[in-house]
Amino acid sequence: MTTTELWCDRCGDPVPAGTAHPGCASARALEPPRYCHHCRRRMKVQVLPVGWSAVCVEHGEIRG
Amino acid sequence: MPEILDQARTQVLGDGVGLDEAGVLAVLNLPDEHLPAALQLAHDVRMRWCGPEVEVEGIVSLKTGGCPEDCHFCSQSGLFTSPVRSVWLDIPSLVEAAKQTAKTGATEFCIVAAVRGPDDRLMKQMREGVAAIKAEVDIQVAASLGMLSQEQVDDLVDMGVHRYNHNLETCRSYFPNVVTTHSWEERWETLRMVRDSGMEVCCGGILGLGETVEQRAEFAAQLAELNPHEVPLNFLNPRPGTPLGDRPVVEGKDALRAIAAFRLAMPRTILRYAGGREITLGDLGTRDGLLGGINAVIVGNYLTTLGRPATADLDLLDELKMPVKALSATL
Secondary structure (H helix, E strand, O other): OOOOEEEOOOOOOEEEOOOOOHHHHHHHHHOOOOEOOOOOOEOEEEEOOOOEEEEEOOOEEEEO | OOHHHHHHHHHHHHOOOOOOHHHHHHHHOOOHHHHHHHHHHHHHHHHHHOOOOEEEEEEEEEEEOOEOOOOOOOOOEOOOOOOOOOEEOOHHHHHHHHHHHHHOOOOEEEEEEOOOOOOHHHHHHHHHHHHHHHHHOOOEEEEEOOOOOHHHHHHHHHHOOOEEEOOOEOOOOOHHHHOOOOOHHHHHHHHHHHHHHOOEEEOOEEEOOOOOHHHHHHHHHHHHHHOOOEEEEEEOOOOOOOOOOOOOOOOHHHHHHHHHHHHHHOOOOEEEEOOOHHHHOHHHHHHHHHOOOOOEEEOOOOOOOOOOOHHHHHHHHHHOOOOEOOHHHHO
């Protein structure tokens, strides 16, 4: 992986910075993220009736 | 008009007696050109035997992931390489989720845990959580915690849980293809205890697991025999890492045929749209199902995936002139 790549937050595979896997981007409309975009760690994800939260032990919490 | 729809008009719409397995199969096998008539009849049955109201529910996962069971459709099994990690919801967040749900106008809030059955820690969390919700939120509390002992059934009744969800998932003959760590009969036994306790029984399943059309009819007949208060109807949303992760989604017309057929098998039950409808039916299909026998919806997000915004469903119900069932009507 080069410094211009990050990780797909759905499948955990590499993805060039600023882009997304088309299939994953489409699926993400109805899914929360599962992998940290920065480090590929699996996140602890809590889906709520309205919204979700995802926690990476290294990079903290994101919400949607 | 196909003979089965004539029969259903007399038997189901007229007399309130559901179709048997052969009748359900005939509906599931109707050609596309007769689907609108089947949906219209199912809608008429729903309106006559259930009325125009729609029951709205929200659900939340109290304990996510790490489940020891191997339900092949489920991303929360700890036996598969799913990206879903184990996480517990704390009580304040649970109460906040109930508040969010109540704000949508929902009368039902179902607390779900990914477990074989509850242990002491989960039952303690449930007791504290249900009490906290009842103290702060005007909503009915339901639960879905897997297989129960008689003592746990009694405890849930004592907490004030009014409905218990335990899906059979699929028909008896296909179940071993979907789950190997417990049996269909074990699920049935929990449902029997729940019924005997006086709690309302909520039992449905998932279509698109690889079952045949005949097995879909078998499932509808087995649910009709159980006669649950509510039947949540899910359509498989294939999850990465699960054994069914590569299965195709159910065709929209097949999903609508199933909605009509299940309504004609169970004219009086609450037939609820649950997971998977967004990818199987989309917006247009969601409307068709509500006009084809569905009379309840899960609004907002699901346990590990996201749903349509609650406002999208509520706006649709308003447009269809289907009133949301009031809490007073459920007590």
